[in-house]
Amino acid sequence: MSAPHVSSTVAVRPRSAILSGLALVWEKLSHEPVGLIGFVFLGLLILVAALAPAIAPFDPAAQNLQAAFLPPSWAHLAGTDEFGRDILSRLIYGARITISTILSVTLIVGPIGLIIGVVSGFVGGRTDAILMRFTDIVLSFPSLILALAFAAALGAGLGTAIVAISLTSWPAIARLARAEALIVRNTDYVAAARLYGASPLRLLFLYIAPMCIPSVVVRLTLNMAGIILTAASLGFLGLGAQPPAPEWGAMISSGRKFMLDHWWVAVMPGIAILLTSLAFNLVGDTLRDLLDPRHARA
Amino acid sequence: MIPTPPMIDVQELSVSFGNGASARQVVKNVSFSVAKGETLGIVGESGCGKSTVLRSLAGLDRHWNGRINLAGTDVDKVRTRDQMLLTQMVFQDPYGSLHPRHRISRVLTEPIRAMGLGKGWDKVDAALQQVGLPVSFADRFPHQLSGGQRQRVAIARALMLQPQIILLDEPTSALDVSVQAEVLNLLADLKDERQLTYVLVSHDLGVIAHMCDRVLVMKGGVFVDALSREDLYEGRTHNDYSRMLFEASAL
Amino acid sequence: MPAPDQDLILTARNLSVRFGRLARPAVENVSFDLRAERLGIVGESGSGKSTLGRAIMRLLPSIGRASADELMFDGMPLLSTTEKQMRKLRGNRMALIMQDPRYSLNPVLPIGKQVAEAALLHLPVSKAKAYELARGMLERVRIADIERTMKLYPHQISGGMGQRVMIAMMLLAKPRMVIADEPTSALDVSVRGDVLKLLDELVRENDAGLILISHDIRMVAAFCERIMVMYKGRVVEILTSLDEAQHPYTRGLIAAMPDLHAPVHRLKILDRTAIDALEPRP
Numbered sequence: 001m002s003a004p005h006v007s008s009t010v011a012v013r014p015r016s017a018i019l020s021g022l023a024l025v026w027e028k029l030s031h032e033p034v035g036l037i038g039f040v041f042l043g044l045l046i047l048v049a050a051l052a053p054a055i056a057p058f059d060p061a062a063q064n065l066q067a068a069f070l071p072p073s074w075a076h077l078a079g080t081d082e083f084g085r086d087i088l089s090r091l092i093y094g095a096r097i098t099i100s101t102i103l104s105v106t107l108i109v110g111p112i113g114l115i116i117g118v119v120s121g122f123v124g125g126r127t128d129a130i131l132m133r134f135t136d137i138v139l140s141f142p143s144l145i146l147a148l149a150f151a152a153a154l155g156a157g158l159g160t161a162i163v164a165i166s167l168t169s170w171p172a173i174a175r176l177a178r179a180e181a182l183i184v185r186n187t188d189y190v191a192a193a194r195l196y197g198a199s200p201l202r203l204l205f206l207y208i209a210p211m212c213i214p215s216v217v218v219r220l221t222l223n224m225a226g227i228i229l230t231a232a233s234l235g236f237l238g239l240g241a242q243p244p245a246p247e248w249g250a251m252i253s254s255g256r257k258f259m260l261d262h263w264w265v266a267v268m269p270g271i272a273i274l275l276t277s278l279a280f281n282l283v284g285d286t287l288r289d290l291l292d293p294r295h296a297r298a
Numbered sequence: 299m300i301p302t303p304p305m306i307d308v309q310e311l312s313v314s315f316g317n318g319a320s321a322r323q324v325v326k327n328v329s330f331s332v333a334k335g336e337t338l339g340i341v342g343e344s345g346c347g348k349s350t351v352l353r354s355l356a357g358l359d360r361h362w363n364g365r366i367n368l369a370g371t372d373v374d375k376v377r378t379r380d381q382m383l384l385t386q387m388v389f390q391d392p393y394g395s396l397h398p399r400h401r402i403s404r405v406l407t408e409p410i411r412a413m414g415l416g417k418g419w420d421k422v423d424a425a426l427q428q429v430g431l432p433v434s435f436a437d438r439f440p441h442q443l444s445g446g447q448r449q450r451v452a453i454a455r456a457l458m459l460q461p462q463i464i465l466l467d468e469p470t471s472a473l474d475v476s477v478q479a480e481v482l483n484l485l486a487d488l489k490d491e492r493q494l495t496y497v498l499v500s501h502d503l504g505v506i507a508h509m510c511d512r513v514l515v516m517k518g519g520v521f522v523d524a525l526s527r528e529d530l531y532e533g534r535t536h537n538d539y540s541r542m543l544f545e546a547s548a549l
Numbered sequence: 550m551p552a553p554d555q556d557l558i559l560t561a562r563n564l565s566v567r568f569g570r571l572a573r574p575a576v577e578n579v580s581f582d583l584r585a586e587r588l589g590i591v592g593e594s595g596s597g598k599s600t601l602g603r604a605i606m607r608l609l610p611s612i613g614r615a616s617a618d619e620l621m622f623d624g625m626p627l628l629s630t631t632e633k634q635m636r637k638l639r640g641n642r643m644a645l646i647m648q649d650p651r652y653s654l655n656p657v658l659p660i661g662k663q664v665a666e667a668a669l670l671h672l673p674v675s676k677a678k679a680y681e682l683a684r685g686m687l688e689r690v691r692i693a694d695i696e697r698t699m700k701l702y703p704h705q706i707s708g709g710m711g712q713r714v715m716i717a718m719m720l721l722a723k724p725r726m727v728i729a730d731e732p733t734s735a736l737d738v739s740v741r742g743d744v745l746k747l748l749d750e751l752v753r754e755n756d757a758g759l760i761l762i763s764h765d766i767r768m769v770a771a772f773c774e775r776i777m778v779m780y781k782g783r784v785v786e787i788l789t790s791l792d793e794a795q796h797p798y799t800r801g802l803i804a805a806m807p808d809l810h811a812p813v814h815r816l817k818i819l820d821r822t823a824i825d826a827l828e829p830r831p
Contacts, residue, residue: 188395191358192452196409196459197382210399343737344708474593474764479805479816486815501738508807508816531812546738548809 028290035286041279049095058086060093060246069262079264081255087268090246094269097247098276101162101231102224108166109223113173114216118209120174121181122200132178135171143168144233151239158247161240165230169223176219180212214291222284225277232273248273303370304331305463305495306338306355311364313350324350326519327364334462337489337496339510341503341543347519348499352465355497356387369462379413386456390468392448396440402426402451403436409458421458429454429484446477450484457488466498470505482509503547507531515540558726558758559583559605562619566597566604569612575600576615577782583726583758587749589769590762591802592779598762601779602728605760606645607635623725641671644719646748648731650711654703660687661699664718671722686717690747709740716748723755730762745772766791766802778802780828798824 029036048055058076064084072079078087120131147164154160184190190207198207234240235249243250248269255266313325325347332338340348353359355366360375367373373381389395396405403422410418423433429450440448449469456464466485470478482505489496500506506513507530515523515537523540533548535541559582566576576597581588592598604615607627620627623642630638639645647653655663664683668674674682687695690713703711712732719727729748733741749772752759763769769776776788778799785796794800797820804817 188389188391189397192387192389192395192455193397193408193412194358195356195382195385195387196412196455197379198408198412202412207397343739475766475802476593476805476819479807479818482807483815483818503738504807504809507809508812527812530809533809542739544809546742 025290029286032286032289035282035289038279038282038286041275042283045095045276045279046099048092049099052092052096056086056089056092058089060085060090061244069258069265071262072264078268079262081251081265082258087251087264090251091248091269091272094246094248094251094272097158097241097245098228098231101158101165102227104162105165105169105227106220106224108162109170109173110216110220112166113170114177114209114212116170117174117177117179118181118204118212121178122185122204122208124185128178131174135174138168139171139175141168144230147230147234148237148239151234156239156242158241158245161231161234164234165227169227172223173216173219177212177216180215181208184208184211215288218284218288218291221280221287224280225284228273228277228280302334304367305334305336305369306330306332306497307365307367308351308355309365309367311351311354311362311366313347313354313359313362315361324519325354325362328519328521330514330521332495332497334495335489335493336512337498337510339506339513340497340499340516341501341506341513342516343501343543346516348516349467351516352387352467352497352499355463356385356465357382358387383413383459384461385463385465386459386461387465387467388449388452388456388469391472392445392452393440393472395452396448396455398440400440401436402438402440402443405440405451406436406455406458409455413459418458425454425458426451428457428488430480444477445473446481449473449477449481453481453484453488457492460492462493463495463497466496468500469498471500471502478505485509503530503543515543556584557582557621558585558623560619560621561605562617564601564604564615564617564620566600566609566613566615568610568614573782575613575782576604579779579784581777581784581787583760585756585758586775587752587759587761587773589773589776590760590779591764591766591769591776593764593802595781596779597782598779599730602645602730602760602762606639606643606728607632608639608645640667640719640724641722642724643726644722644724644728646712646715646719646727646729646732649735650708650715651703651735653715654711656703659700659702660706660714663703664699664714664721667718668721682721683717686721687714689751690714690717691743692717707740708736709744712736712740712744713747716744716751720751720755724757725755726758726760727752728760728762731764732761733768734763734765741768766799767806780824783828785828796824797827 029039062085067080067084068082070076070080076086076088078091080086081090116131116135120128143165146168147161150164150167151160154163185208190203193203193207231240232249232252235247236253238250238253241247241250243254251269252266255269259266308331309329310327311325311329312323312327314321314323316322328351330338340351342348350359354362357373357377362375365372368381368384371381400408403419406422406425407418410416410421422436426433426435431447431450431454435443435447440451443451469485470481473481485496486509488494496509498506498509507527511527513525513530514521515525517539523535523537525535525540529535533544535544562580563578564576564580565574565578567574579601590598590601600609600613603609604613605620605627607630609615615628617628622638658666661680661683664686665676665679668679668682669676672679672682684695684699687698692698692710692713698706698710706714727748732748733744736744748759761769761773766776770791774789778785778788778796780798785798786794788794788799791803794803801817801819801824805819807816
């Protein structure tokens, strides 16, 4: 009779711990109204991107030359472009491109930067010197120029843009992870782990890397704003996503020719870029306050 | 009567940091031994090299030269598995010596997992009980415990692999006196129960005198005095420095 | 009503400190007087002893709120003094010496300049005179080779010397009251006695009052005329010597310390249930 009772309490405990953890995050978040706005905005953006076909009022690629350059109205909330395509629908579909770019870059850059940084900081000595000099070399390239060179060499396209941005943004993460690893390496709990025979791999992945993850996550979130801007710049220069894909940067690029007479064609995607990168910055700042006690406000 | 070999025997131990001209010798040719079941105290002021001696014994510092013999076998700078099982250490700072992201149950089972001896979940309750903590602490994180409770967990962790030697690096200097008394009593009890050998490093002569059978006074990388328990209680010293230390502590 | 006591330096009546919306005050209804004497405050961490010191200096963090029926320092009601006036008082009429000189000295200023700046700030003197005063004060705290030391930066000197520099800086303006919060805890045993003796000498010279805050009840007893024992924010008793201790908390604290002269097999531990029975707290 008592056995199932015992097992149920054991099973319940971790879940209640997770719930109380979430409640704590919510409690902290409720004291950060600005950060909350950022989180809500990004949540909505992801929702919009996921449900684009259901939400978008028009087909983003459907041309209707009769309806070209219609100013914002109730029928076309953000107006139409030179081919009569609904700009709002294009922005909604464009959110998919933006979010997939950010996710791809983050998923490439995060692990690479973390591993290089943590290994460098933990192993030290010659490995550290070689890895860090290599990082310095990559860091010294201006990121947009390197991305341009890549895009030019590999051919323009969204995939190239993602690779190019990734190549230039991992060093910052690696340096951060290394700095954290250097601190964690010298703590007493790592010394204790050495004493009970924890292998270097165990120390690296179970002791040091987990302690570096919060600051890496914060840095990645703050980087996302920069990724949006770089992706948009590449799109603007015609080296990112290719027409007729509704990439926000490319939309500004094609809209700028009509800027004086039909401002909305270029301004609407500009607003989308501005708001999204602002939201990522807000979320990054808030995450830093929540995850990293050293930056916590009193 | 067959003389039992000492548990710890150190001959001509030197430790230097840095290379060439900038090398700094922190410990200079010290020799000592500790019998099984004995508690040796090393007392000295900051920078005298007492913690370095302890870290060399533990295998954390690899800059040493000389000979270290533990339980009858000479150990190298890189320890074998069996040699690792001999010694464990308790650190000064109870806030820094437990992994902040691990629950107490995980903290206590890590030594068993790292040694590849299984998961060890079944040993958590007994480990907590032997250091006088409630079993329910297993689910907590270190930041949910007080300093004294964390130090008890650190002691329990050190005992998980059943070492014969425990190295104590200022184990109570970050604690309140009332909590210090509890931890010192716990250490004394565990020693009696398990026939442990302790090396206790501290700047507090009161703590050392209470815990130790024998005390070495360290200054500038060498031992300047050796005192027995009787010497301490009767205030007998053999050196100006240890006299000064003694008088300052007996304020 | 009795005539105002001219010797009184500090009077506290029912001083309490609350942090944020916490239910239990960190310091609760503490009353005491300070004359030209040495008063020790002892207790465990969390007993409110440091908070009490900070509250008197009006140096509580922004979420801390101090309240009192009376808190008079040298004829001034401290709780209604403006922050601007407090800044003039601190370091001039009242001084605070903290635990670790490595954190309380400015790391980018040479020692001499730092002490001289303190003189310039609190005394109406010229720059040259300030340096002269600094030199004299450093000599007073027995720093050898003053000219060399004055050019050194804080990280280049030992903890004991740093604390003496701190004392020189704090006592330059001959304050009426000095609060020393664990002034020797970060120092080696061999220099603790010297630092305390020095502090005592200078405070006596100025006919000032000293509040010594420490966890070490024996050290406080050896050094102070009166000992105020705090537990969970309240004063449990005020003693003139340890032999008078009545309260189980005070007796427990004394018994818990290993004593070089009175060896015991097991140390006594605090009987917290007995203490809490005497000192009911939520």
